[in-house]
Amino acid sequence: xxxxxxxxxxxxVLVAMAAWAFFWSVDHQQFDDLDTPGLMPLSDDPPVxxxxxxxx
Amino acid sequence: MSALFCFHCGEPVTDAAPLVARIGSxxxxxxxxxxRAAAEWIGALGLQDYYRLRDATxxxxxxxxxFSAWDREQLQxxxxxxxxxxxxxxxxLVEGMRCAAxxxxxxxxxxxxxxxxxxxxxxxxKRLTIVWEPQIVALSVLLAAIAQFGxxxxxxxxxxxxxxxxxxxxxxxxxxxxxxxxMMQAMMFAIVLYAGALDGIDASTRDFFRWIGLLVTIPxxxxxxxxxFAGALRELRGRRPGxxxxxxxxxxxxxxxxxxxxxxxxxxxxxxxxxxxxxxxLGGRYLEMRTRHRAADIVDALARLQPAVAxxxxxxxxxxxxxxHELHEGDCVVVATGAAVPADGQLLGVQCRVDESLLSGExxxxxxxxxxxxxxxxxxxxxxxxxxxxxVGVDTALSSIIRLVERAQRQRPGWVRxxxxxxxxxxxxxxxxxxxxxxxxxxxxxxRAFAATVAVLVVACPCAFxxxxxxxxxxxxxxxxxRGVLVVxxxxxxxxxxxxxxxxxxxxxxxxxQAEVAAASASRDVPLERCLAIAAQLEAxxxxxxxxxxxxxxxxxxxxxxxxxxxxAGGVSGLIDGERxxxxxxxFALGDGAADGEDIVLADARGELARFRVRETLRLQAQPVIxxxxxxxxxxxxLSGDGAARTAAVASRLGVPDWRxxxxxxxxxxxxxxLRAAGHIVAVVGDGVNDAPALAGADLAxxxxxxxxxxHSSADVVLAGDRLESLVEARRxxxxxGRIMRQNLVWAVAYNAATLPLAALGLVxxxxxxxxxxxxxxxxxxxxxxxxxxxPTLGEPVLPxxxxxxxxxx
Numbered sequence: 001x002x003x004x005x006x007x008x009x010x011x012x013v014l015v016a017m018a019a020w021a022f023f024w025s026v027d028h029q030q031f032d033d034l035d036t037p038g039l040m041p042l043s044d045d046p047p048v049x050x051x052x053x054x055x056x
Numbered sequence: 057m058s059a060l061f062c063f064h065c066g067e068p069v070t071d072a073a074p075l076v077a078r079i080g081s082x083x084x085x086x087x088x089x090x091x092r093a094a095a096e097w098i099g100a101l102g103l104q105d106y107y108r109l110r111d112a113t114x115x116x117x118x119x120x121x122x123f124s125a126w127d128r129e130q131l132q133x134x135x136x137x138x139x140x141x142x143x144x145x146x147x148x149l150v151e152g153m154r155c156a157a158x159x160x161x162x163x164x165x166x167x168x169x170x171x172x173x174x175x176x177x178x179x180x181x182k183r184l185t186i187v188w189e190p191q192i193v194a195l196s197v198l199l200a201a202i203a204q205f206g207x208x209x210x211x212x213x214x215x216x217x218x219x220x221x222x223x224x225x226x227x228x229x230x231x232x233x234x235x236x237x238x239m240m241q242a243m244m245f246a247i248v249l250y251a252g253a254l255d256g257i258d259a260s261t262r263d264f265f266r267w268i269g270l271l272v273t274i275p276x277x278x279x280x281x282x283x284x285f286a287g288a289l290r291e292l293r294g295r296r297p298g299x300x301x302x303x304x305x306x307x308x309x310x311x312x313x314x315x316x317x318x319x320x321x322x323x324x325x326x327x328x329x330x331x332x333x334x335x336x337x338l339g340g341r342y343l344e345m346r347t348r349h350r351a352a353d354i355v356d357a358l359a360r361l362q363p364a365v366a367x368x369x370x371x372x373x374x375x376x377x378x379x380x381h382e383l384h385e386g387d388c389v390v391v392a393t394g395a396a397v398p399a400d401g402q403l404l405g406v407q408c409r410v411d412e413s414l415l416s417g418e419x420x421x422x423x424x425x426x427x428x429x430x431x432x433x434x435x436x437x438x439x440x441x442x443x444x445x446x447x448v449g450v451d452t453a454l455s456s457i458i459r460l461v462e463r464a465q466r467q468r469p470g471w472v473r474x475x476x477x478x479x480x481x482x483x484x485x486x487x488x489x490x491x492x493x494x495x496x497x498x499x500x501x502x503x504r505a506f507a508a509t510v511a512v513l514v515v516a517c518p519c520a521f522x523x524x525x526x527x528x529x530x531x532x533x534x535x536x537x538x539r540g541v542l543v544v545x546x547x548x549x550x551x552x553x554x555x556x557x558x559x560x561x562x563x564x565x566x567x568x569x570q571a572e573v574a575a576a577s578a579s580r581d582v583p584l585e586r587c588l589a590i591a592a593q594l595e596a597x598x599x600x601x602x603x604x605x606x607x608x609x610x611x612x613x614x615x616x617x618x619x620x621x622x623x624x625a626g627g628v629s630g631l632i633d634g635e636r637x638x639x640x641x642x643x644f645a646l647g648d649g650a651a652d653g654e655d656i657v658l659a660d661a662r663g664e665l666a667r668f669r670v671r672e673t674l675r676l677q678a679q680p681v682i683x684x685x686x687x688x689x690x691x692x693x694x695l696s697g698d699g700a701a702r703t704a705a706v707a708s709r710l711g712v713p714d715w716r717x718x719x720x721x722x723x724x725x726x727x728x729x730x731l732r733a734a735g736h737i738v739a740v741v742g743d744g745v746n747d748a749p750a751l752a753g754a755d756l757a758x759x760x761x762x763x764x765x766x767x768h769s770s771a772d773v774v775l776a777g778d779r780l781e782s783l784v785e786a787r788r789x790x791x792x793x794g795r796i797m798r799q800n801l802v803w804a805v806a807y808n809a810a811t812l813p814l815a816a817l818g819l820v821x822x823x824x825x826x827x828x829x830x831x832x833x834x835x836x837x838x839x840x841x842x843x844x845x846x847x848p849t850l851g852e853p854v855l856p857x858x859x860x861x862x863x864x865x866x
Contacts (some may be wrong), residue, residue, distance in 0.1 A: 001261065009269055015237055015272075015347045023232050026226050 061757065062086050064095040070812060076214035094205050098161070104161075121195035122771070123367035125205070125768030126211065134379070135211045136195065139187070143173055145807045146195065148184045151208035158207070159184075164199050170194060184209070228345055231280040232338045236275035239331040245269045246328035266318040269327040277311050281334045283341070302483045303522045308332060329829050336523060337836065340530035366398035367391070380448075385444045391436045399432050400452045401443035409438035482521060482588065482805075493816045508818040515815040520807060520832035524800035525684045527840040532793040535845050540779055541786040548772035551756040553790035554737050558685055559728065559750070561742035563708055565760050565780070569673040571602060573609035574671040586667035591658050594621065594630045594639050601629075602656060605670050635660055677781035678802070682710050684784045691736065695719045695727060695750070724750035727757045758783060785845060792843055807832045 025031065063077060063084035075084040081097035086095055098107075125131065150162065159177035160186060167176040171192030176185045186198055195211075202209045245265045252262055284307060287300030307330055312758040368378045369388040381400045383389065388404065391397050397410070408843040409421040412434040421437045424430060432442055432452040492514045497505035529726060532549055536542075543549060560566055578584040592610035597601035621630035627640015638645045638659050646656040646664060656668040682692055694715035696703040705719035716727065728750060731738045740747070740754035751757035751771055760780060761773035775782050814820050820828075 004261075008264075011272070012241070015241060018232070019237055023230055026229055031226070031229055032222055033176075051450060054858070 069080055089522065097204065115145050123209075125379075126195045126199060126369075128365075128379065131365065131379045132195070134381075135233070140188070142191075143187050144188045144190045144195070148152040148186065148202070148204060149210045149212050150184050151210060154569070161205060162202055162207065164431050165205065166198065169198060169201050172198065183212075189500070192722050202741045225316070226347065227806055228338075231283070231341050232335070235276050235280035235331065235335040235338050238272050241333040242269050242276075242327045242331040245272070246325075249325070252326075256685040257636050257844075259722060263318070263321060265761075266327075267323050269325060270315060273327040276331045276334050277307060280338060280524065284334075284337070301335060302486075303333075305486075306522060323695055324825075325750055326829075331834055333833065336833070337526060340523075340526040343534055349479065362816060373827060383445055383448050385448065389443055389445055391430075391443070393436055393438060393439045393440060395436060397430045397432050397434050397436065397441070397443070399445045400447040401430055401445045403428050404442045404444055408436055409435045409440040410434040410441070440478045456527070477516055486539075489812055490769065496816075497818070504818055508816065511815040511818070511825050512812065515808070515820055515828060519830075520804035520836045523833050523836045524804050525797055525838050528793050528797040528800055528843060531840045531843045532789055535789055535843055536786055539782050539785055539789075539845050540775065541789075542774040543772070544774065545772045549790045549793055551737065552739070552787055553794045554774065555690065555739035555756050555787075557691040557731055557736035557738045559693050559695050559738060559740045559754070560682075560729045561696055561732070561740075561747045561750075563672075563698055564743040565707060565741055565747075566678045566710065567673075567674055568695070569675055570608075571605040571670045573605050573668050575669040576666060578666045582665055584666060584835045587658055590632055590637055591639055591656075591668070594628050594658075596621075602670050606668065607749070609668075618825070626836050637665075672702065674706070674709060675780050677779070679710055681780050681784055682712060685787075688787070693731075695724050697721075721747075721749040725753045728753050741780075758812050787843055789843065789845060796843055800839055801802065803835060803839070804832065 063079075063086050077086045077095035078097070079095060084095065126135075130816065132144075133148055139145055141519060150158075163175050163177055166172050166186065171189045174185075175191060176188040177183070179548065184202070188195075188198060199209045199211070225784075245268050248265050249257075249262065249269075251257075252265075283305075284300050284304045288304035291301050309332075310326050310330045313331065314327055317323065317325050321478055338576065365377055366380050366383055367375050367390045368383065369390060370376055375390060382400055389398060403424050403426055405426065407423065407425045409423050410430055410431075411421045412431060424441075428444070430436075432447075440526050491507060492513050493507040494505055497508045501777050530551065536549075541776065576588065580589055588606070588610040592607045597608050621628060627638060627644040629636060629638040631637075639656065642655060642657045645659040658668070659663045686692055692712050692714065694703060694707050694710075694712055696706075696715070696717050696718055698717060700717040707713070707715040717721075718865075719727070724747070728740065730736055734850055738756060739753045739756040740750050741758040741760065742751055743760040751759065755773045756773070758773045758775060773786065774785075807828070811820065811825075815825060
């Protein structure tokens with residue numbers, strides 16, 4: 001059962017990494033607005049810019 | 057009548073031959089020219105997806121205004137953030153943004169404007185952040201692009217770009233997730249220990265898992281649970297133990313006991329209980345905070361009421377747009393029709409009409425003539441008005457109402473929180489029991505003293521007790537938020553359940569601000585439709601509620617065919633097809649000597665053509681809501697700032713015998729004080745600025761969404777989405793919550809009372825204590841989950857009311 005002494009600390013390291021990744025994403029505004037981004041995939045073409053290539 | 061609804065805004069289309077908007081190859085019915093323009097514009101941009109994506113109908117398109125003042129340097133300094141890369145950034149509160157499709161539409165529309173770098177929509181907060189290149193495009197162009205769809209953009213000052221709320225939410229989310237991760241790990245290792253206790257485990261492996269458990273619990277206790285410790289410290293300093301004290305005590309005791317047991321290789325550890333407890337409580341608090349923020353997002357300052365810009369006349373006679381903070385006493389300001397008065401001042405022009413309904417509750421626009429005072433925040437419905445500024449900023453009448461609100465908020469009855477008082481007694485009892493147990497066993501059998509003391513602590517741990525109220529509350533808040541009821545102050549749920557007297561404001565709360573034509577009759581052989589069309593054409597240029605009602609009754613077709621239209625005291629006259637018509641009060645339309653009355657009369661040179669009776673539109677659900685409240689045994693009263701005749705009319709239509717008219721904000725507050733002195737728990741439902749002091753002075757303040765921001769800022773509960781009927785649902789959820797909360801408390805106290813003596817006698821082994829503690833908490837949570845929104849009993853949205861009876865003379 002000695003493998004436990006390696007695997008369990010390893011799992012704790014993974015948890016710590018997950019926590020760090022979560023902190024990073026919270027600090028980078030990934031969780032500020034959970035409603036709007038869900039809609040983005042529904043629009044399939046990129047926004048048309050008048051200054052780039054105006055479409056009729 | 058076939059049920060036709062506007063393709064764009066969803067309002068019923070009352071006209072027999074509705075306007076159509078051509079979108080692609082399809083023709084869709086629309087209710088007005090503005091909506092047609094908006095729908096066709098959306099179609100022309102290829103943005104039809106908007107109609108597919110949206111889940112709430114669009115705001116009705118209003119008259120777009122001029123935003124050029126926002127390009128002034130003095131205003132931009134307050135509202136626009138200059139970024140290091142030369143781009144400008146502004147945060148805008150978008151009134152009318154209701155659903156995901158709105159956000160999508162606005163982003164798309166802005167993307168077609170050159171010079172816009174980024175635009176980000178936050179739907180929950182109705183916020184829009186725009187980053188643009190100021191050299192290429194002006195802010196006013198961007199605002200106009202948003203206004204084109206009927207949304208009203210209000211730039212917010214720079215401070216709102218970096219919100220306190222966002223920071224608060226981020227740190228709460230981090231704490232919650234750390235607690236969640238810690239809880240999962242601690243439970244995993246606890247299962248090993250439980251299995252070991254049953255099947256046998258060697259001491260070194262057991263101690264290893266205990267140390268690991270301690271390791272994962274440390275961040276939960278020292279980071280996630282920190283708000284509880286800070287709160288307990290505050291409560292101790294104020295010598296007013298509340299709910300944070302038992303929570304902090306429970307966490308600290310269980311953690312310290314477990315840590316000591318780990319160190320000395322004792323009987324059992326309880327890291328899983330400690331972390332689960334912290335996680336559940338944090339989850340409840342997180343939900344509570346989210347609701348509070350959502351409500352606060354809707355409430356945003358007085359920005360909308362007091363305009364940010366004003367049109368000032370320079371000494372040389374030219375007009376210039378300036379920020380309101382630049383105005384001084386003695387300045388001469390011009391206010392256009394439909395705009396808000398920026399400062400208190402004396403009218404210089406001959407005459408104008410102002411709508412003070414938000415400030416006084418008076419629903420008819422008031423006539424003001426030269427020398428009279430206009431109040432900041434009132435809307436000029438017939439102008440333009442030119443005035444000399446007398447008072448600005450904090451000296452205005454509006455500001456004095458705000459001060460009244462602040463005073464009332466200080467007077468608000470301090471609600472003794474029942475659970476808090478119980479908690480204090482509970483903690484005291486717990487400490488006494490623990491101490492007594494420790495001393496008893498030290499005297500009798502010192503070797504068992506520690507185990508018994510820990511068992512008492514764990515068994516009596518006020519976890520279930522501390523969860524009893526928050527768990528039910530968190531569930532209730534979530535359920536209510538789903539139904540569009542935002543609870544700003546959490547103990548409002550309890551007060552909502554206990555309120556036995558409901559005071560309603562009239563204008564804007566029981567009625568819509570728009571009027572409707574209740575009855576129309578033709579007096580001569582001219583068909584009524586023709587009369588309505590003439591009336592609508594005469595009134596085509598006016599924003600007066602009566603004009604709007606007549607235009608709506610005529611079906612919105614009003615390309616003004618009238619010429620030489622004059623607005624004179626009492627009515628309007630104009631030429632249509634060479635004939636002069638007059639419309640207005642009887643004495644105006646028919647000449648002096650005619651019997652005056654509430655009716656509106658249309659007349660030509662030969663005399664009366666038609667009569668219209670215009671009345672306030674009741675909210676569809678006002679009647680069932682009042683009936684439901686009365687059925688529940690609550691007292692109902694209407695307090696209105698409006699005149700007696702109108703208030704009485706609305707009260708009798710709703711069947712409310714108790715009403716008071718012409719109530720100033722101060723009188724409303726006094727009436728509430730009377731009611732409260734008579735032992736009632738009074739809830740006030742209102743929406744206007746004039747209601748704000750009354751709201752602040754009530755036991756429970758309910759603001760109807762879409763009302764004035766000041767009313768919202770003193771509200772405990774906001775009915776978002778403008779649905780009055782959610783009040784009844786909320787009351788039902790509140791009483792269910794109260795019942796569940798009591799069950800929870802009884803259960804928690806009973807559990808503790810039953811197990812404490814056993815633990816004190818040393819009869820409860822630590823592992824059983826831990827299981828009991830977890831089960832009692834889970835029972836409380838499971839019970840709280842029974843709080844559900846009631847099935848709607850007020851019926852599904854009623855179809856629009858039948859059109860007014862149009863009577864032809866027989």
